[in-house]
Amino acid sequence: MNTSIPPSGLPIAAVERDTGLAKDTLRVWERRYGFPSPARDSNGERVYSADQVDKLRLIRRLIDQGLRPAKLIGLEPAALSELLGGLGTAHPAADPARSAQFETILKFVRLHLHEDLRRSLQQLLMKLGLQRFVGEVLAPLNLLVGDAWLRGELEVPEEHLYTEQVQNLLRAAISSQAAASEGRPRVLLTTFPDEQHALGLLMAEAMMVPEGACCISLGTQTPLDDIRNAARAGRFDIVAVSFSAAFPARLALDGLRSLREGLPGETSLWAGGAGLQGIARKLPDIRIFDSIDELPDALRIWREAHPAPAQE
Amino acid sequence: MNTSIPPSGLPIAAVERDTGLAKDTLRVWERRYGFPSPARDSNGERVYSADQVDKLRLIRRLIDQGLRPAKLIGLEPAALSELLGGLGTAHPAADPARSAQFETILKFVRLHLHEDLRRSLQQLLMKLGLQRFVGEVLAPLNLLVGDAWLRGELEVPEEHLYTEQVQNLLRAAISSQAAASEGRPRVLLTTFPDEQHALGLLMAEAMMVPEGACCISLGTQTPLDDIRNAARAGRFDIVAVSFSAAFPARLALDGLRSLREGLPGETSLWAGGAGLQGIARKLPDIRIFDSIDELPDALRIWREAHPAPAQE
DNA sequence: TCAACATTTTGTCCAGGACAAAATATGAAC
DNA sequence: GTTCATATTTTGTCCTGGACAAAATGTTGA
Numbered sequence: 001m002n003t004s005i006p007p008s009g010l011p012i013a014a015v016e017r018d019t020g021l022a023k024d025t026l027r028v029w030e031r032r033y034g035f036p037s038p039a040r041d042s043n044g045e046r047v048y049s050a051d052q053v054d055k056l057r058l059i060r061r062l063i064d065q066g067l068r069p070a071k072l073i074g075l076e077p078a079a080l081s082e083l084l085g086g087l088g089t090a091h092p093a094a095d096p097a098r099s100a101q102f103e104t105i106l107k108f109v110r111l112h113l114h115e116d117l118r119r120s121l122q123q124l125l126m127k128l129g130l131q132r133f134v135g136e137v138l139a140p141l142n143l144l145v146g147d148a149w150l151r152g153e154l155e156v157p158e159e160h161l162y163t164e165q166v167q168n169l170l171r172a173a174i175s176s177q178a179a180a181s182e183g184r185p186r187v188l189l190t191t192f193p194d195e196q197h198a199l200g201l202l203m204a205e206a207m208m209v210p211e212g213a214c215c216i217s218l219g220t221q222t223p224l225d226d227i228r229n230a231a232r233a234g235r236f237d238i239v240a241v242s243f244s245a246a247f248p249a250r251l252a253l254d255g256l257r258s259l260r261e262g263l264p265g266e267t268s269l270w271a272g273g274a275g276l277q278g279i280a281r282k283l284p285d286i287r288i289f290d291s292i293d294e295l296p297d298a299l300r301i302w303r304e305a306h307p308a309p310a311q312e
Numbered sequence: 313m314n315t316s317i318p319p320s321g322l323p324i325a326a327v328e329r330d331t332g333l334a335k336d337t338l339r340v341w342e343r344r345y346g347f348p349s350p351a352r353d354s355n356g357e358r359v360y361s362a363d364q365v366d367k368l369r370l371i372r373r374l375i376d377q378g379l380r381p382a383k384l385i386g387l388e389p390a391a392l393s394e395l396l397g398g399l400g401t402a403h404p405a406a407d408p409a410r411s412a413q414f415e416t417i418l419k420f421v422r423l424h425l426h427e428d429l430r431r432s433l434q435q436l437l438m439k440l441g442l443q444r445f446v447g448e449v450l451a452p453l454n455l456l457v458g459d460a461w462l463r464g465e466l467e468v469p470e471e472h473l474y475t476e477q478v479q480n481l482l483r484a485a486i487s488s489q490a491a492a493s494e495g496r497p498r499v500l501l502t503t504f505p506d507e508q509h510a511l512g513l514l515m516a517e518a519m520m521v522p523e524g525a526c527c528i529s530l531g532t533q534t535p536l537d538d539i540r541n542a543a544r545a546g547r548f549d550i551v552a553v554s555f556s557a558a559f560p561a562r563l564a565l566d567g568l569r570s571l572r573e574g575l576p577g578e579t580s581l582w583a584g585g586a587g588l589q590g591i592a593r594k595l596p597d598i599r600i601f602d603s604i605d606e607l608p609d610a611l612r613i614w615r616e617a618h619p620a621p622a623q624e
Numbered sequence: 625t626c627a628a629c630a631t632t633t634t635g636t637c638c639a640g641g642a643c644a645a646a647a648t649a650t651g652a653a654c
Numbered sequence: 655g656t657t658c659a660t661a662t663t664t665t666g667t668c669c670t671g672g673a674c675a676a677a678a679t680g681t682t683g684a
Contacts, residue, residue: 012668023668024636031671032634043643045668068678070633112531115487164476175427219424250677325636335637336667343640344665355674357637380647382664562646 009039009047019056026056033073051077058084061150064246084151098136102144109145109162110154118165130173134206135293138166142199146245146274163199170202174209183214185237185302190218190227192241192255200242200273207295224255228262238268238302243275252276256286268302321351321359331368338368345385363389370396373462376558396463410448414456421457421466421474429477442485446518447605450478454511458557458586475511482514486521495526497549497614502530502539504553504567512554512585519607536567540574549618550580555587564588568598580614 016023026046030036036056038046048056058080059072065084072080101124108117125133145162148154187208189201198220205215218230231239239259243252252275260269260283272289287298328335338358342348348368350358360368370392371384377396384392413436420429437445457474460466499520501513510532517527530542543551551571555564564587572581572595584601599610 022636025634027669028635043668045643068633069635114483118484164480168476168480171426323637334667337665339638339640340666355637357674380664381666 009049010053012038012046012048015048015053015056018053019060021056021060029069029073033070035073055080057152061152065150102141105141106144106148109158112158112161114161114165117161118169121165121169125169125173130177130206131210131296134170134203135291138199138203139292163197166199167202170206174202174206174215177209183212185299185306186214186216186235187238187240188216188218188227188231188234188236189240189242190222191220191243192247192252193221193223194251195243195247195275196220197242197244197246200244203292204240204242204272204295207292208299211296211299213299224259224262227259231263231267236267237306238270239263240270240272243271243273245274245277247273247275249275253283256283260286270298321361322365324350324358324360327360327365327368330365331372333368333372341381341385345382347385367392369464373464377462414453417453418456418460421470424470424473426473426477429473430481433477433481437481437485442489442518443522443608446482446515447603450511450515451604478511479514482518486514486517489521495524497525497611497618498547499525499527499550499552500530500539500543500546500548501527501552501554502534503532503555504559504564505533505535506563507555507559507587508532509554509556509558512556515604516552516554516584516607519604520611523608523611525611536571536574539571543575543579548579550582550614551575552582552584555583555585557586557589559585559587561587565595568595572598582610 010018012023012026015021015026026036030038036048036052038048038052041047055077058077059069062072062080062083063069067083072083075083101120105117105120107113108120121137124137128136145154145159149159189205191197191201201217201220205217208215216234216236218227222230227239227241230236241256241259252271256269256271263269268287269285270287270289272292272295276288277290289295289298322330324335324338327333327338338348342350348360348364350360350364353359367389370389371381374384374392374395375381379395384395387395413432417429417432419425420432433449436449440448457466457471461471501517503509503513513529513532517529520527528546528548530539534542539551539553542548553568553571564583568581568583575581580599581597582599582601584604584607588600589602601607601610
């Protein structure tokens with residue numbers, strides 16, 4: 001009759017899976033800070049209560065946001081939640097109708113309603129066209145999904161579902177537009193190693209292809225050397241790199257600087273994504289995008305500065 | 313000029329990521345069997361050579377197939393590869409044209425050609441119809457992909473790409489057929505906890521929906537209690553559970569027995585998937601499917617045994 | 625404002641002992 | 655021979671407590 005899990009507590013391996021904190025880390029926190037302080041079973045092995053795991057999850061999320069364990073571990077769960085809330089990106093509150101649509105879409109994600117999700121997105125895409133769809137729907141939706149994820153309202157499978165559906169939609173839309181492959185400028189898109197998120201790339205491509213640019217995507221996780229070589233070999237005009245919020249800003253800066261040096265002077269280097277927020281101007285000769293909406297304008301400016309394909 | 317990784321060796325954390333073997337396991341193997349025997353860096357930390365990691369990967373795959381470490385660790389890499397080759401499912405070698413198509417599709421998977429992959433599958437689906445597509449294309453293709461994965465010819469992202477594209481295709485096809493939702497029998501589809509593969513479920517659904525069955529999928533990883541409760545509450549005629557090759561047969565058997573006891577006698581319990589190969593007859597009152605092609609016939613037989621919806 | 629240096633924090637690594645769960649071998653009973 | 659229960663081996667995971675480098679932070683001087 002009772003096959004369900006006894007709600008007594010979780011062993012350390014399960015906590016590692018649930019929170020993403022390594023077993024070594026869990027043990028060393030216990031030694032240093034006194035938290036978590038799991039009970040022990042009859043074999044002397046750690047047994048973590050659900051409360052402790054919840055608090056650990058909160059701490060993990062905050063650490064991912066750049067806060068430090070020592071400042072967090074003493075706090076009450078309520079205080080941690082509050083911190084998380086405060087960190088959530090302030091949403092510019094688009095018009096209420098659109099907001100309601102977003103909530104509906106988020107509901108579909110939460111409930112795993114693949115079909116409904118796909119249909120809603122498809123409808124919005126048809127209604128707005130590709131570029132406005134990316135700028136007005138996907139950009140804010142990504143923020144919402146990111147926040148929900150941060151708060152723990154979404155789990156891995158839900159986030160995955162959202163990403164895959166959006167990718168499928170974008171790929172289909174882009175490939176239907178990409179007829180004229182001889183466009184200008186020639187843009188190379190990719191991400192750095194350790195950056196796995198392909199969504200930013202696709203969104204950038206979706207903004208540029210309708211402007212007549214010739215976009216080639218290398219996908220995610222391209223080593224710096226390979227980016228440099230590909231840019232040279234393919235005579236690209238622009239190299240565009242995307243960074244998700246999770247990407248360590250430090251790595252991004254170093255990498256961009258190094259890449260800039262390795263590229264020919266006439267090749268532009270563009271970078272964007274949530275991982276670059278707030279670290280602008282510091283980089284000479286690199287165009288940092290705060291918003292994906294700036295892409296079409298940037299393309300037009302590039303064209304004015306590089307007129308006349310001539311022959312070559 | 314040289315930002316690339318020095319090919320000297322990998323630290324233990326990287327080996328854990330690459331091979332899926334826990335750090336503790338790597339260390340205890342070294343202690344017990346003398347393999348792997350990594351070099352040490354200036355801090356005394358383990359540095360694994362590429363050769364050792366390759367051999368570890370082979371061993372890992374063979375262990376997943378049910379072999380035991382002690383028998384494997386002494387063998388040469390060549391012998392390990394041979395073992396892996398021998399284990400590959402013997403493929404019934406369909407007609408050569410179809411085989412060539414499969415190879416093309418596998419090539420698309422390897423090269424991350426999302427669009428080409430989607431299009432090839434879509435064409436086959438259109439040509440064959442949903443049921444034949446599942447039986448004649450997806451079933452053998454899954455074996456091929458599984459083998460390639462076993463051999464290390466595919467990595468996680470490739471396997472993922474394949475799965476997602478197939479899922480999208482099947483979901484779209486199923487939802488376009490599922491108009492008449494009042495069909496019979498009422499089938500509840502799901503997997504056990506720890507079984508994450510949803511493809512088998514979708515394929516089963518794709519075989520049954522065209523026969524007029526009313527399929528409700530709970531998705532993957534449903535606790536046994538929840539399956540039982542859902543089956544009772546929804547007055548289902550059939551509960552269908554799917555197991556991928558990676559699922560431990562022992563768990564499957566125990567779980568199925570336990571579930572059979574918890575279900576009303578008039579509810580049929582069906583189970584299938586690569587995880588159940590070779591452990592047939594042992595289970596009374598449970599229908600084990602060796603091949604997904606048996607589903608339509610099984611449905612017809614069920615209908616003959618349960619005629620006349622009467623009223624209710 | 626930035627760069628260079630000193631200090632603290634923090635995650636990961638190590639050794640080697642222990643033990644339970646899984647797999648296998650052994651034997652009894654039908 | 656097959657099925658079941660029981661002994662034995664194999665194997666993965668957990669434990670403690672020490673160590674240290676990389677990252678983050680604080681400090682100083684141009």
